[in-house]
Amino acid sequence: MAANFSSVPVLDFALADDQVRKPELIDQLRHALINVGFLYLKNHTVPQHVVDDLIGYIPRLFDLPQEAKDKIRMANSPHFLGYSKLGAEFTKGKTDYREQFDLATPHETKWRPGAPEYLRLWGPSQWPDEQLIPGFRHTMETYLAHVQQLSYRFISLLAEAFGLASDALDSFYDADEFMQHRGKIVKYPANDGSIADQGVGPHYDAGFLTFLLQASPHPGLQVQNLSGEWIDAPPIPGTFVVNIGKALEFVTRGLARATSHRVLSPPVGSTPRYSVPFFQNISLHARLADSVLDFPTDILKLKALRGDPATTDSVNLSEFDREPSGKVNLIGRVKSHPDVAERHYPDLFKQYFPSGLAETR
Numbered sequence: 001m002a003a004n005f006s007s008v009p010v011l012d013f014a015l016a017d018d019q020v021r022k023p024e025l026i027d028q029l030r031h032a033l034i035n036v037g038f039l040y041l042k043n044h045t046v047p048q049h050v051v052d053d054l055i056g057y058i059p060r061l062f063d064l065p066q067e068a069k070d071k072i073r074m075a076n077s078p079h080f081l082g083y084s085k086l087g088a089e090f091t092k093g094k095t096d097y098r099e100q101f102d103l104a105t106p107h108e109t110k111w112r113p114g115a116p117e118y119l120r121l122w123g124p125s126q127w128p129d130e131q132l133i134p135g136f137r138h139t140m141e142t143y144l145a146h147v148q149q150l151s152y153r154f155i156s157l158l159a160e161a162f163g164l165a166s167d168a169l170d171s172f173y174d175a176d177e178f179m180q181h182r183g184k185i186v187k188y189p190a191n192d193g194s195i196a197d198q199g200v201g202p203h204y205d206a207g208f209l210t211f212l213l214q215a216s217p218h219p220g221l222q223v224q225n226l227s228g229e230w231i232d233a234p235p236i237p238g239t240f241v242v243n244i245g246k247a248l249e250f251v252t253r254g255l256a257r258a259t260s261h262r263v264l265s266p267p268v269g270s271t272p273r274y275s276v277p278f279f280q281n282i283s284l285h286a287r288l289a290d291s292v293l294d295f296p297t298d299i300l301k302l303k304a305l306r307g308d309p310a311t312t313d314s315v316n317l318s319e320f321d322r323e324p325s326g327k328v329n330l331i332g333r334v335k336s337h338p339d340v341a342e343r344h345y346p347d348l349f350k351q352y353f354p355s356g357l358a359e360t361r
């Protein structure tokens, strides 16, 4: 357990453009990817005013009349995009105490009857009425476009950190028109004294990379280290928290570590915690088991040095070895949002919830 960690490292993205110091960044990145699976990124390319504009809208978004929020509820959307009220979501079969809006980058659905069902996972977002919150849609779309661009730059740096050509992972992404990345704006209300403190339960993210904006000064995010202890990852202004999803762990043969994480509700009497995760997706068609990336042996040795982590508390995503990435993602969404699944994916719903919605309560 030589490589265990007790804090999450902070990396300086400005070094990526500094030819003298770039190797330092690459070394730190390699360490963070292999041994931690989480890092803070400072001096990133998303302008602070774009971040601040978005943060300014968040309390107003949640303060919209309940009926305006319900009008765009996720259950309307076969793409699992829209509003989820408190208690609508489940992790490890337990209710998550958070309220959220899933809002993705622009996309016209490519699904047609007869095509694989998982293509329906991507499609247009549902936006609140422009008159009720003028400028919000533009602000969020601008934010998502910037983070998307950062996420692509980051992935080429990551390839370099693993001794590959900087474009070695490009084949996992389709042209922009065929891709969609998902954002979420999340509110974690304070624990009201009667509930458990599961803001969101222990889980892995499913895709390649997550860029998390902690949009208020509240702690609560925790990541699980190699011996199973929960380590705090408090907000650091001006940074993103970047973490690895299961798909990237799978294609890097475990070199990049998907790390189990959770959020504890703010304590009784606190103001709410806000966050904005951005989930970078890969092509829905990608079959990860078919990919062969040729890692140098000295890099593969670093994984052996890390050793195997203790059993984590997280739910698992074990289907990547046989199914296309879109199918694995769809199954994950069905399990988290059974009400959406019941309406739009009745066959999968029956498969995962044979006794109906009552089973999730």
Ligand SMILES: O=C(O)CCC(=O)C(=O)O
Pocket (backbone or CB within 6 Å): 186, 200, 205, 212, 221, 261, 262, 263, 275, 276, 277
């Ligand atoms: O809200 C956060 O800080 C983390 C949320 C998260 O891990 C998730 O939604 O996957």
Ligand SMILES: [Fe+2]
Pocket (backbone or CB within 6 Å): 203, 204, 205, 261
């Ligand atoms: Fe997560």
